[in-house]
Amino acid sequence: MPDLYPPVExxxxxxxxxxxxxxxxxxxxxxxxxxxVVFLHGGPGGRIAPAQRRHFDPDAYRIVLFDQRGCGRSTPGVHEPGVDLSTNxxxxxxxxxxxxxxxxGIDRWQLFGGSWGATLALAYAQRHPDRVTDIVLRGVFTSSEAELDWLYxxxxxxxxxxxxxxFLAPIPKAAREDPLAAYRALIDDPDPDVRARAALAWSGWEAALCELxxxxxxxxxxxxxxxxxxxxRVALHYFGNRSWLSDDQLIAxxxxxxxxxxxxxxxxxxxVCPPVTAWRLHQAWPDxxxxxxPVAGHAVGERGVLAALTAATDRFRPAPR
Incomplete structure (x- = not known):
């Protein structure tokens, strides 16, 4: 990946x-x-990965990554049967x-997030603006009703x-009017085969939309x-609760x-995250x-995305001492 910095451990x-x-x-x-800088992974329900460290000049940045509650190596993992999501x-x-x-021991940090990570970055920055130096976002998602209607x-x-x-195949025909509600029932079904089939169909739908x-x-x-x-499971938990945000809150x-x-x-x-949301955020965010x-979809590895993100972190990189 030539548009990223070399691997760093x-x-x-x-x-x-x-x-x-x-x-x-x-x-x-x-x-x-x-x-x-703190990297905010997507999903909700994703996880951190080594390549995510490479958006930042390791000589200039103190790079922090973390797995959100229940994800990756955080515990208890949401993949474990019976894990309660009420505090997630x-x-x-x-x-x-x-x-x-x-x-x-960090006073202020840069926020870097894409897709759901952009949602979390905006929610954090709007609650703690005094703790944020600057923000880099990719593929903006704000969990609004219009975005959920578009996707699901x-x-x-x-x-x-x-x-x-x-995507609709696992859902009984009588329940297809609201796929989000139907999928929540499927992912909580006591039959592990039903849960697995639903998860693969849900995940496959997102995969189909990610890349041009x-x-x-x-x-x-x-x-x-x-x-x-x-x-x-995590995505349905969040989207079924509108991510605990009022509609259009992060733009407003x-x-x-x-x-x-x-x-x-x-x-x-x-x-996955149509450009109208990024445009509206840009209009509402003065800085x-x-x-x-011009030729990219949602995936971070598509044409020009990595170069643009690296250029953004370089722009906010501190000058050498």
Missing amino acids: PRRSGMLEVGDGQLVHWEESGNPDGKP TTWHLVADMERLREHL RGGAASIHPDAWHA VPTEGLAEQYADPRFAVPFT EAGKLAGIPGVIVQGRYDL SELVML
Whole structure:
């Protein structure tokens, strides 16, 4: 990946108690005296990965990654039967970020997030603007009703009717009016085969929308039950509760970001997070710059996305001492 910095290994890592019986896995890499940045993974229900460290100059940045509650190496994992999700909400994650910041002795940090990670970055920044130096977002998602309608109530079906047909397949015909509600019932079914089939169909729908030109690597990741089951369960838990946000809240309250510079990188043909949301956020956030990529969808590895993100983190990189 030539548009990323070379691979870098964590200097240290740990498990942070955040309450409610939850342990959040975190890691640090790069320069311990560098500018702090926190990477917010997507999903909800995703996990951190080594390539995510490579968006940042390791000589200039103190790079913090963490697995959100129940995800990746955080415990208890949402893939475990019977795990309660009642204390896994947007605002619990925001509070976890504050605990992590304090635990690491960081005063202010850059936020970097794509897709669901952008939602979490905006929620955190609007609640704790004094703790944010700058923000880099990709493929903006704000968990609004219009975005959920587009994704899960037939909007994107006009672009991918075949994938939409496969998405609806696990749902009884009488329950297809509200696929979100139907999938929540399926993912909580006592039969593990029903849960697995639903998770793979849900995950496959997102995979179909992610790339302009599908690649085997992404499709294989989304077809792996070890990824699909927790990814689907957490996503349905969040979207079924509108992510504990009032409709359009993150756009309506974008004025709270005044004085915080930011870069929004958006694919023109992003079918998961259509560009209208990034455009509306840019209009409401006075200190943002919108980078609209002419030939890109939602996936981070698509044409021009990595280069634009690296350019953004370089722009906010501190000058050499």
